[in-house]
Amino acid sequence: MVSRTTRQWNEVAQDRIIEMAWEDRTPFEAIEFQFGLKESDVKILMKKSLTWKSYVLWRQRVENCKTKHASKRNGAICRFKCSRQKAISNNTISKR
Template sequence: MTKKHKKLSAGATDRVIGMAWQDRCSFERIEDVSGLTEPEVIKLMRANLKPSSFRRWRKRVSGRVTKHRKRFKRFEAFKGSFE
């Protein structure tokens, strides 16, 4: 049994890739706009980027609080308590 993957137009794929590269755009926001979950975005990036670009993106995104809405809100609340 194979999983059906969402088909995106070339323009929509480019838009998702652009959003994924942005620092302040969370995976939840990408899902709201495109319907793609975080693992699906990762697969899309792997399929559409050169291997070196994909590795650079994964290294950059891994552990980044701004890519996850819950973690980012928690970070902002913590950061604001010292200002």
């Protein structure tokens, strides 16, 4: 059985996961919904994919960003998609 952290993503999917992780308005719940990766799995992927300094900067940014966690978000924000999300194939979120 292949775990979520050791699964080999194709380059496009991995780039999209990293892009979504860097976006301030995309919560980890959206990444889990679309790719099945929990927050801890995203952290592992980011640590493997980024340079150490970039990873540290990303972690600081995530910790200070209230919109990255659905539980910390303002109740008025009821979406988790970016403006470019419709252009991505296999995305069920934008089709709702």
